[in-house]
Amino acid sequence: MIRYVLGRLVYGLVVLALVTVFVFVAITFIPSDAVDVMLADTGATEEQAAAMRSELGLDRPVWEQLGSFLGNAVQGDFGRSFYTDEPVVDLFLDRIPITLQLGGLALVIGTVLGLVLGIIAAVRRGTATDGAVRVTAVTFLSVPNFVLGLLILTALGLWFAWSPPFVYRGPTEDFVSWAQHMAIPAIALGTASMAGITRMTRSSLLENLGSQYIRTVRAKGAGERLVLFKHAMRNSVIAVLTLIGVDLATVLGGTVILEQMFSLPGTGQLVYQAVLDRDYPVVIACTIFYAGLFIVTMIIIDLLYAFIDPRIRAAREAGR
Numbered sequence: 001m002i003r004y005v006l007g008r009l010v011y012g013l014v015v016l017a018l019v020t021v022f023v024f025v026a027i028t029f030i031p032s033d034a035v036d037v038m039l040a041d042t043g044a045t046e047e048q049a050a051a052m053r054s055e056l057g058l059d060r061p062v063w064e065q066l067g068s069f070l071g072n073a074v075q076g077d078f079g080r081s082f083y084t085d086e087p088v089v090d091l092f093l094d095r096i097p098i099t100l101q102l103g104g105l106a107l108v109i110g111t112v113l114g115l116v117l118g119i120i121a122a123v124r125r126g127t128a129t130d131g132a133v134r135v136t137a138v139t140f141l142s143v144p145n146f147v148l149g150l151l152i153l154t155a156l157g158l159w160f161a162w163s164p165p166f167v168y169r170g171p172t173e174d175f176v177s178w179a180q181h182m183a184i185p186a187i188a189l190g191t192a193s194m195a196g197i198t199r200m201t202r203s204s205l206l207e208n209l210g211s212q213y214i215r216t217v218r219a220k221g222a223g224e225r226l227v228l229f230k231h232a233m234r235n236s237v238i239a240v241l242t243l244i245g246v247d248l249a250t251v252l253g254g255t256v257i258l259e260q261m262f263s264l265p266g267t268g269q270l271v272y273q274a275v276l277d278r279d280y281p282v283v284i285a286c287t288i289f290y291a292g293l294f295i296v297t298m299i300i301i302d303l304l305y306a307f308i309d310p311r312i313r314a315a316r317e318a319g320r
Contacts, residue, residue: 012295034278079281088285099266105186110193118201141195149188185258193247204236245301
């Protein structure tokens with residue numbers, strides 16, 4: 001198992017390096033750079049712009065910039081913001097707690113609702129309840145999270161004359177204000193996860209409930225609740241775990257727009273502003289951090305497979 005984990009870590013580092021190279025090269029194809037944005041409407045001369053590019057290192061070849069960035073990143077230095085001159089790591093660490101709060105709430109909402117609705121749809125297969133759950137899942141899967149957030153915000157404002165606070169306060173500072181601020185974006189962000197998990201739970205449960213080992217368990221006199229939650233659900237949750245890991249990327253991507261809409265000063269808002277400002281070090285570093293978080297999550301989910309299913313654990317140990 002240790003060998004397997006080390007192999008996954010090496011694989012993750014390779015993926016992280018490829019993501020870094022791709023994002024770094026892709027940024028160079030953007031028509032303008034940070035200097036163009038900073039000096040727009042200032043009347044600066046070409047000589048002044050060239051001097052600033054030289055100061056920021058933007059006049060060097062791409063491969064040279066990439067080599068310098070990778071060399072510094074290995075030592076934990078991801079550069080400084082072109083605008084604030086603050087270390088990118090500090091900017092990210094200051095804002096990541098807010099994004100993790102939003103993403104964590106969204107995943108909890110999506111996972112809990114998705115599992116409950118998926119189980120209900122599977123147990124009541126072919127009924128009106130099953131059809132309603134499936135239609136609901138497809139609907140929420142089709143609506144972008146920022147559109148849903150805007151609809152919820154509009155409905156609450158028109159029907160109840162209520163809107164959430166738009167000045168962020170942490171949960172330790174003002175829990176009620178924090179909960180009100182987080183509620184709508186978390187629900188909007190969690191609906192896509194809920195829809196996917198609902199469909200996956202339903203299909204996986206139906207497949208397991210129709211299998212031979214479930215018929216054997218029933219023949220031995222086990223009750224339906226025991227059959228469902230101890231036997232069928234245990235094997236079904238493996239597929240759901242994979243989907244939850246993939247949903248993490250969706251949640252992190254969705255925070256970029258929702259944090260901007262709801263004035264949440266998280267990393268999503270940081271990335272959004274950095275893209276507008278062409279603040280390359282911030283964009284690249286945040287992308288690397290997001291990718292690293294996603295890779296670590298997938299490794300943890302792989303380990304959970306072995307914990308849930310002894311057959312997977314035995315197969316991995318046999319491959320040492």
